[in-house]
Amino acid sequence: MDEPDETQTEEWQRHQHAMKKRLILDDSFHWRIPTAATGPLDDGRPALTRVGGVDLSFFKEDPSRAVAALVVLDFDTLEVVYERCREVELNVPYMPGYLAFREAPPLAALIEDMKATSDESVWPQLLLVDGNGILHPRGFGLACHLGLLVDIPTVGVSKNIHTVDGITREVARELASRHLTTAPSHHLLKGDTRGVLGAIYRPTDDATVPLIVSCGHRVSLDTALKILPHLSKHRVAEPIRQADIRSRAMVRRLANKAAETE
DNA sequence: GCGACAG
DNA sequence: ATCTTGTCGC
Numbered sequence: 595m596d597e598p599d600e601t602q603t604e605e606w607q608r609h610q611h612a613m614k615k616r617l618i619l620d621d622s623f624h625w626r627i628p629t630a631a632t633g634p635l636d637d638g639r640p641a642l643t644r645v646g647g648v649d650l651s652f653f654k655e656d657p658s659r660a661v662a663a664l665v666v667l668d669f670d671t672l673e674v675v676y677e678r679c680r681e682v683e684l685n686v687p688y689m690p691g692y693l694a695f696r697e698a699p700p701l702a703a704l705i706e707d708m709k710a711t712s713d714e715s716v717w718p719q720l721l722l723v724d725g726n727g728i729l730h731p732r733g734f735g736l737a738c739h740l741g742l743l744v745d746i747p748t749v750g751v752s753k754n755i756h757t758v759d760g761i762t763r764e765v766a767r768e769l770a771s772r773h774l775t776t777a778p779s780h781h782l783l784k785g786d787t788r789g790v791l792g793a794i795y796r797p798t799d800d801a802t803v804p805l806i807v808s809c810g811h812r813v814s815l816d817t818a819l820k821i822l823p824h825l826s827k828h829r830v831a832e833p834i835r836q837a838d839i840r841s842r843a844m845v846r847r848l849a850n851k852a853a854e855t856e
Numbered sequence: 857g858c859g860a861c862a863g
Numbered sequence: 864a865t866c867t868t869g870t871c872g873c
């Protein structure tokens with residue numbers, strides 16, 4: 595399955611369209627945002643305390659070998675309270691618009707493993723995904739795909755924009771220079787025909803190039819944008835950053851171990 | 857044919 | 864994603 599033919603991508607498209615029907619783009623969770631004032635609508639609900647992040651790091655010499663990472667951070671302290679890294683084999687190549695078919699399976703496996711071996715009290719109440727949500731050619735990016743697979747609220751946060759519905763890099767760059775003059779700040783991205791698909795987001799003063807945020811599953815864009823500033827110590831949100839750092843560290847460990855063996 | 861192209 | 868040196872700044 596190295597070079598997916600047109601039949602394969604058509605099947606993937608059908609899969610995306612089918613799963614998309616089950617997608618929830620409103621807030622659909624039991625917790626409340628800690629920093630927001632507790633109102634009548636929040637009564638009795640626990641505050642958000644655990645935010646997860648997932649990422650994959652690859653071996654330079656073999657694109658099919660990677661380390662998948664899942665971390666869970668305490669919302670208030672940003673301390674890592676759970677970590678799991680695992681070497682994985684990826685048979686599907688990366689294809690723009692089909693990232694989920696390459697990365698979602700190993701990430702979902704990590705989450706299912708966590709569910710099976712730990713108490714629900716440590717599971718992430720929200721998961722940040724390195725990639726797009728509905729800001730996607732068919733409105734169903736990795737964040738949506740993974741969120742639906744593991745049934746956990748997800749938000750997609752990508753570092754580069756993927757042109758969708760008239761939202762090009764040029765457009766995003768222009769909007770950023772005009773509206774993201776301070777940090778943290780954001781600006782909604784409206785497609786030519788599909789309405790608001792996401793937002794450009796500048797987390798810190800140092801972050802010149804904005805991040806792209808879009809709904810994954812069960813979390814509204816509004817809620818995502820309220821929460822992100824609290825997780826933005828650096829340009830990349832801490833949960834994703836920690837998953838990136840730790841998976842990359844394991845790749846190096848494994849590569850070095852292999853080097854001294856030969 | 858040409859440009860676009862999340863990770 | 865990954866390949867890479869220097870370089871600017873705290």
